[in-house]
Amino acid sequence: MARNAKSLSRKRLHEMYRTMLRIRRFEERTDELFMAGQIKGAVHVSIGQEACSVGVCSTLNQDDAILTTHRGHGHSIAKGTRLPEMMAELLGRSTGLCKARGGSMHIADVSMGHYGAHSIVGANMPMAAGMGLAYQLEKKKQVAVVFFGDGASNQGSFHESMNMCAIWKLPVIFFCENNQYAVSFGVERSTAVQDISVRAQGYDAPGVTVDGMDVTAVYEATAEAVARARKGDGPSLIEAKTYRFFGHSRGDPQFGPYRTEAEVQKWRKRDPLIVAEKLLKMTKAEKEAHEAAIKKEMDDANRFAEESPKASLESALEDVYA
Amino acid sequence: MREINFVDALNEALHEEMERDEKVICLGEDIELAYVFGVTKGLKDKFGGDRVRDTPISELGIVGAAVGAAMAGYRPMVEIMFMDFIMLAMDPLVNQAAKLRYMLGGQLSIPMVVRTPGGGGVQYGPTHSQVLEAWFMQVPGLKVACPSDPADGKGLLKAAIRDDNPVFFCEHKMLYKMKGPVPDGDHIVPFGQAAVKREGSDITLIGVGYQVHNCLRAAEELAKEGISAEVVDPRTVAPLDTATLAESVRKTNRCVVVEEGHLRSGVGAEISSAIQEEAFDYLDAPIGRVAALNAPIPFDPDLEDFVLPNSGNVVEAAKKALGVPV
Numbered sequence: 345m346a347r348n349a350k351s352l353s354r355k356r357l358h359e360m361y362r363t364m365l366r367i368r369r370f371e372e373r374t375d376e377l378f379m380a381g382q383i384k385g386a387v388h389v390s391i392g393q394e395a396c397s398v399g400v401c402s403t404l405n406q407d408d409a410i411l412t413t414h415r416g417h418g419h420s421i422a423k424g425t426r427l428p429e430m431m432a433e434l435l436g437r438s439t440g441l442c443k444a445r446g447g448s449m450h451i452a453d454v455s456m457g458h459y460g461a462h463s464i465v466g467a468n469m470p471m472a473a474g475m476g477l478a479y480q481l482e483k484k485k486q487v488a489v490v491f492f493g494d495g496a497s498n499q500g501s502f503h504e505s506m507n508m509c510a511i512w513k514l515p516v517i518f519f520c521e522n523n524q525y526a527v528s529f530g531v532e533r534s535t536a537v538q539d540i541s542v543r544a545q546g547y548d549a550p551g552v553t554v555d556g557m558d559v560t561a562v563y564e565a566t567a568e569a570v571a572r573a574r575k576g577d578g579p580s581l582i583e584a585k586t587y588r589f590f591g592h593s594r595g596d597p598q599f600g601p602y603r604t605e606a607e608v609q610k611w612r613k614r615d616p617l618i619v620a621e622k623l624l625k626m627t628k629a630e631k632e633a634h635e636a637a638i639k640k641e642m643d644d645a646n647r648f649a650e651e652s653p654k655a656s657l658e659s660a661l662e663d664v665y666a
Numbered sequence: 667m668r669e670i671n672f673v674d675a676l677n678e679a680l681h682e683e684m685e686r687d688e689k690v691i692c693l694g695e696d697i698e699l700a701y702v703f704g705v706t707k708g709l710k711d712k713f714g715g716d717r718v719r720d721t722p723i724s725e726l727g728i729v730g731a732a733v734g735a736a737m738a739g740y741r742p743m744v745e746i747m748f749m750d751f752i753m754l755a756m757d758p759l760v761n762q763a764a765k766l767r768y769m770l771g772g773q774l775s776i777p778m779v780v781r782t783p784g785g786g787g788v789q790y791g792p793t794h795s796q797v798l799e800a801w802f803m804q805v806p807g808l809k810v811a812c813p814s815d816p817a818d819g820k821g822l823l824k825a826a827i828r829d830d831n832p833v834f835f836c837e838h839k840m841l842y843k844m845k846g847p848v849p850d851g852d853h854i855v856p857f858g859q860a861a862v863k864r865e866g867s868d869i870t871l872i873g874v875g876y877q878v879h880n881c882l883r884a885a886e887e888l889a890k891e892g893i894s895a896e897v898v899d900p901r902t903v904a905p906l907d908t909a910t911l912a913e914s915v916r917k918t919n920r921c922v923v924v925e926e927g928h929l930r931s932g933v934g935a936e937i938s939s940a941i942q943e944e945a946f947d948y949l950d951a952p953i954g955r956v957a958a959l960n961a962p963i964p965f966d967p968d969l970e971d972f973v974l975p976n977s978g979n980v981v982e983a984a985k986k987a988l989g990v991p992v
């Protein structure tokens with residue numbers, strides 16, 4: 345499990361653990377606020393997939409880019425997106441990252457290299473290719489990482505983008521979170537291959553499958569792909585086997601017609617937080633310190649959001665130029 | 667008459683048409699469990715996985731495959747989970763399905779239906795809230811239906827499935843839970859026939875899709891002030907029954923057209939142009955238009971409400987056309 349954990353210091357691992365916990369608690373708060381009717385629209389929480397967000401983003405610099413999906417809170421937080429402004433967005437405040445226009449499915453914090461959650465499944469991949477193209481043209485060492493799901497890997501945009509990145513050797517990392525389902529449709533029915541990573545072969549790019557519940561495994565695989573991209577050797581595809589512990593979105597049941605409770609429980613045993621706690625042999629005191637720090641961050645974020653004014657109606661017409 | 671909601675009315679239409687014609691097949695994302703809005707519930711159990719199947723998330727592929735299945739003699743019904751996602755399948759729908767019969771000299775036709783929910787009111791934000799009927803009514807070779815109640819939903823969907831040509835079938839999320847009377851039996855609503863949803867004599871309110879309900883609400887409001895509004899629903903925008911619309915305007919002499927899409931090049935532009943052509947001498951005031959404000963549909967509920975048309979906007983436009991102080 346902790347195959348390559350030696351390259352990460354204990355301190356670093358604790359930081360990564362804290363970020364995973366930050367995501368977990370943020371998502372729980374989001375879900376509560378949604379169920380209480382305070383957050384409107386749709387929310388897709390990433391509980392269970394925290395190791396993917398953190399393992400990937402821990403390899404990146406602030407000026408590297410990520411593009412994410414409808415299930416993007418975790419990626420956002422791991423990339424350093426400001427929590428108060430993110431919560432403000434979910435609650436429709438003028439101080440929200442996207443001025444209350446985008447909501448949960450369209451979070452972005454460009455100042456932190458977060459180029460948006462893109463809720464049209466597959467839309468983010470060609471854009472990642474384009475960012476990679478720009479970095480290559482400017483001879484920059486930056487990379488673009490695009491997160492997507494097992495379901496999204498069946499969009500044409502995935503294949504078109506992989507091929508373009510491969511022929512032009514663009515610095516792009518395709519990170520597929522295979523959480524076994526696209527809404528109610530299981531990956532074994534939606535997808536002809538067992539490991540989505542093998543699709544990289546069709547584009548003469550490296551493809552690996554990693555344990556998406558182990559933050560160190562995700563980290564190591566991503567670090568390698570990022571190094572390759574920075575050297576100018578082109579794209580990589582990483583598939584992380586993972587699981588969403590909650591329903592697809594907005595209060596869907598955790599198990600239901602398309603999956604069993606036993607299956608959910610089986611995956612929950614490999615909760616990425618538990619996996620990391622074991623690896624760190626985390627003491628109770630250490631854990632409590634992490635929890636206390638995160639609780640304060642959450643409360644601060646919530647307070648900021650709640651104290652911020654709602655976005656003004658007229659602001660809905662700003663930034664429209666045609 | 668029994669009352670059922672819009673989802674159940676559409677569901678009945680699908681059950682009946684699949685029962686009637688074994689060439690009707692259904693393709694779409696999460697349709698087997700009818701997981702999102704429920705329109706396809708029970709179809710997989712009844713008709714089996716050959717005829718009702720979940721597809722990967724591949725809109726271009728799904729709609730393109732439907733065109734091919736139609737060429738090979740089937741009558742596919744494709745569900746696109748949200749109308750906005752049809753953007754990914756514009757080529758098979760607009761460049762292929764709409765053109766093939768014509769371009770191949772009438773050797774074949776493409777009997778297929780793309781059903782899809784559009785519209786705002788659920789705070790899904792800019793990429794999940796659009797209504798796009800105006801885009802599709804511009805395309806020769808596509809029929810476009812926009813039902814506003816369960817009876818029309820059922821009747822138009824049955825007509826669409828029996829049609830030998832491609833139909834873009836617009837549903838509105840806010841309609842799904844709405845109940846209404848639906849006739850028993852083989853209820854069919856032919857394309858190209860508008861319906862008067864409320865009779866009146868002072869002004870004609872023409873509503874497209876869900877906006878019919880804002881027109882009906884506005885008519886209630888106006889009635890309190892002694893103004894009698896007639897509400898007309900075109901039901902299909904391609905073909906468009908301009909005769910019925912113009913007839914109403916010849917009676918009332920004033921008109922407001924209401925749609926949820928954007929104003930510029932909207933359905934209302936086409937309708938008001940047709941009315942001024944057919945009933946110019948009868949108009950006592952410029953035709954009013956109500957549509958979404960010129961912005962993507964924002965996520966926050968207050969902003970969303972602000973951008974989308976509401977019954978108050980309709981009342982205001984009606985009063986303006988009537989020369990009554992607002």
Ligand SMILES: Cc1ncc(C[n+]2csc(CCOP(=O)(O)OP(=O)(O)O)c2C)c(N)n1
Nearest residue numbers: 415463464465493494495496525526527751
């Ligand atoms: C083009 C498009 N088609 C369909 C949808 C509806 N939809 C939203 S999320 C989703 C499932 C995505 O599955 P996956 O890529 O595996 O991501 P996950 O939800 O599992 O994180 C679907 C079908 C969409 N948003 N965009």
Ligand SMILES: [Mg+2]
Nearest residue numbers: 493494525526
């Ligand atoms: Mg998935």
